[in-house]
Amino acid sequence: MKSKKGAEKMLSVYWFLILVIVAFGIWAMAYSFYSHPFDIREVENRVLSNKVADCVSQKGVLVDSLFNEEGEFIGFTESNIESNCHFNFDVEDEFGWRGDEQYYIKVSFFTVNENPKFTNITYGDPEIETLCREAVESGQEFERLPKCVTRRFYTLDNKNEQTLVEIVTGVRKVEKNVKI
Amino acid sequence: MRCKSKQGRLLVGNIIFIVLNLIYLVILVVFLLRYSSDLSLLESSYAKEIALVIDSAKPGMSIFLSMEDAFEGAKDEGVDPSEIIRINKNKVTVKLSRESKGYSYSFFNSVDTGRYGDGYYAIDKENQKGYVFNIGGYK
Numbered sequence: 001m002k003s004k005k006g007a008e009k010m011l012s013v014y015w016f017l018i019l020v021i022v023a024f025g026i027w028a029m030a031y032s033f034y035s036h037p038f039d040i041r042e043v044e045n046r047v048l049s050n051k052v053a054d055c056v057s058q059k060g061v062l063v064d065s066l067f068n069e070e071g072e073f074i075g076f077t078e079s080n081i082e083s084n085c086h087f088n089f090d091v092e093d094e095f096g097w098r099g100d101e102q103y104y105i106k107v108s109f110f111t112v113n114e115n116p117k118f119t120n121i122t123y124g125d126p127e128i129e130t131l132c133r134e135a136v137e138s139g140q141e142f143e144r145l146p147k148c149v150t151r152r153f154y155t156l157d158n159k160n161e162q163t164l165v166e167i168v169t170g171v172r173k174v175e176k177n178v179k180i
Numbered sequence: 181m182r183c184k185s186k187q188g189r190l191l192v193g194n195i196i197f198i199v200l201n202l203i204y205l206v207i208l209v210v211f212l213l214r215y216s217s218d219l220s221l222l223e224s225s226y227a228k229e230i231a232l233v234i235d236s237a238k239p240g241m242s243i244f245l246s247m248e249d250a251f252e253g254a255k256d257e258g259v260d261p262s263e264i265i266r267i268n269k270n271k272v273t274v275k276l277s278r279e280s281k282g283y284s285y286s287f288f289n290s291v292d293t294g295r296y297g298d299g300y301y302a303i304d305k306e307n308q309k310g311y312v313f314n315i316g317g318y319k
Binding site for chain 1: 204208211212215216218221224225228231232235236269270271284285286288289290291318319
């Protein structure tokens with residue numbers, strides 16, 4: 001009788017321990033899930049690359065504003081890409097973001113044989129692309145680095161020749177998308 | 181006599197055990213619900229969601245965003261539903277409590293989103309549980 005009582009007490013101690021461990025486990029899971037901000041940079045990149053694609057090519061042809069009256073490629077510059085593509089890259093004045101570019105765009109044009117065809121269109125800090133490339137080459141995902149997306153598609157130029165367009169977009173915005 | 185009192189003790193012990201377990205489970209569920217409906221978390225997720233919605237929108241689109249949980253949270257904190265979202269230039273701010281400054285996130289799509297209530301974004305009149313965004317032309 002005595003030994004049975006002792007065993008029951010031991011069991012209740014273990015039961016209490018199990019409850020504490022389960023509670024701690026649930027708390028740890030909830031904390032690790034909810035304490036990290038939602039990282040939307042990849043989605044933001046996809047939307048940005050879609051908008052850039054719509055801006056340089058419509059109905060399968062490069063837009064007229066990329067060429068001058070003589071049909072020579074002039075592209076967009078850092079100063080007019082925002083007005084031509086309806087972008088506004090101003091960001092909130094937090095974490096010193098105003099001092100650093102938070103977006104990066106590079107549009108490259110190639111022939112079907114993948115030789116460079118026109119000069120690249122670029123906007124923003126090229127360091128963003130460098131950091132993304134380094135992360136890809138290392139084979140690891142570094143949350144605290146900017147995120148980039150690369151997209152390629154074929155279109156026709158103003159002479160009806162096939163052109164391969166490669167769009168690289170990057171978003172920095174690390175502080176609001178990653179737990180620092 | 182002895183046997184009866186032993187059975188009684190067993191029953192009381194079991195009931196206490198079950199009640200304590202239920203209390204434990206209720207505490208865990210309440211903790212998880214409170215954690216997942218944290219207002220600052222809602223502010224950041226809605227600000228980002230709205231920024232993405234505006235980024236991917238095209239002029240002329242009308243978008244309804246259901247914000248039932250945010251409306252309930254704001255109501256508990258005494259914030260008027262019409263003050264939950266503010267869009268200034270290309271920055272959207274969501275505020276769900278009087279004490280917080282709100283959470284802001286910028287969007288890059290240069291479309292006209294106007295001011296609250298002037299036809300661009302306002303509380304949905306039909307069900308009063310979300311916002312409607314009417315995307316204006318390119319700026």
